[in-house]
Amino acid sequence: MTSENSWGAPRLHGEFLRLVFDVSERSVSRYLRSLPRTPRAGQTWTTFLRNHRDGIAAMDLFSVPTATFRVLHVVLVIRQGRRAVARCAVATNPTADRVAQQLREAFPFDLGPRFMILDRGAIFWGGVTATRRSMQIEPTRTSYRSPWQNGVAGRFVGTVRRELLDHVIVLNERHLRRLLESSIDYYQSDRTHLVLDKDTPLGRPVEPCPSAPAIVVGLPRGGGLHRRYTWHQAAWSVSPPAVHPGQAATAMASGS
Numbered sequence: 001m002t003s004e005n006s007w008g009a010p011r012l013h014g015e016f017l018r019l020v021f022d023v024s025e026r027s028v029s030r031y032l033r034s035l036p037r038t039p040r041a042g043q044t045w046t047t048f049l050r051n052h053r054d055g056i057a058a059m060d061l062f063s064v065p066t067a068t069f070r071v072l073h074v075v076l077v078i079r080q081g082r083r084a085v086a087r088c089a090v091a092t093n094p095t096a097d098r099v100a101q102q103l104r105e106a107f108p109f110d111l112g113p114r115f116m117i118l119d120r121g122a123i124f125w126g127g128v129t130a131t132r133r134s135m136q137i138e139p140t141r142t143s144y145r146s147p148w149q150n151g152v153a154g155r156f157v158g159t160v161r162r163e164l165l166d167h168v169i170v171l172n173e174r175h176l177r178r179l180l181e182s183s184i185d186y187y188q189s190d191r192t193h194l195v196l197d198k199d200t201p202l203g204r205p206v207e208p209c210p211s212a213p214a215i216v217v218g219l220p221r222g223g224g225l226h227r228r229y230t231w232h233q234a235a236w237s238v239s240p241p242a243v244h245p246g247q248a249a250t251a252m253a254s255g256s
Helices: 009-018 025-033 038-051 096-106 127-134 147-165 173-189 245-254
Strands: 056-065 071-079 085-091 115-118 138-141 214-221 226-233
Touching (some): 056 147, 071 173, 085 096
Antiparallel strands (some): 056 071, 071 085, 214 226
16 A cells, blocks of 8 residues: 555555554554655656656657767657657757757647656757747656656667667668658557557557458568568468479369
8 A cells, every 4th residue: 555655654544444454553653664765756756657648748869870970869759648659850960949849840739748758958958948838838857867757768769779770770861760760650550569458559450360261471561670460361271282393284284
């Protein structure tokens, strides 16, 4: 109960009485004093994310080196509810004004979230602050040395690095933009997520087996790095039997 709530001894004692536990309030209070106090702060942040998940978006910035030792920067805007990527733009020299422009393009027509999770980087101040105020978005800054508080954005960055950037060498800005577009399309439409009950951010319909004969085939995604599996009608549900070349020639000659 203590790990799930921020209750004091009287509230906890009341719950114990409802469950017919013969314990005094003084004993509960003495036990609470022996517990560490650190989990309560973490639980408060976790509760905030759980209660407002559908109205929260997050921003992050990560760098990508190229084959010519240039460093490109990627501005990410992602929604917390369905893990949908709202914006992923590549820049060579990002500034606060350019990041603010990406925020406007991510949420046009007053479709912005209620809260925006940001870290304490200098690039997320200035123009970004003015833009999110005009869009009536309330910022939520992460604590110092607490990257887990922006976990959804951080997890997406880790996924991009493990499933894309660790397998290719980026040539230039145009190349990186094309790779990210292909990877995000796979991430949102094809890749299943445990937190979404094995669904995709944009929703992927269940495909029952149509009718025999049908086989499962893999469709390449992300330039061949990933695959999406689907049913495909085929003449053979298993591999066709081997036919001797002489038998095949005889059958063709006889017209059968």
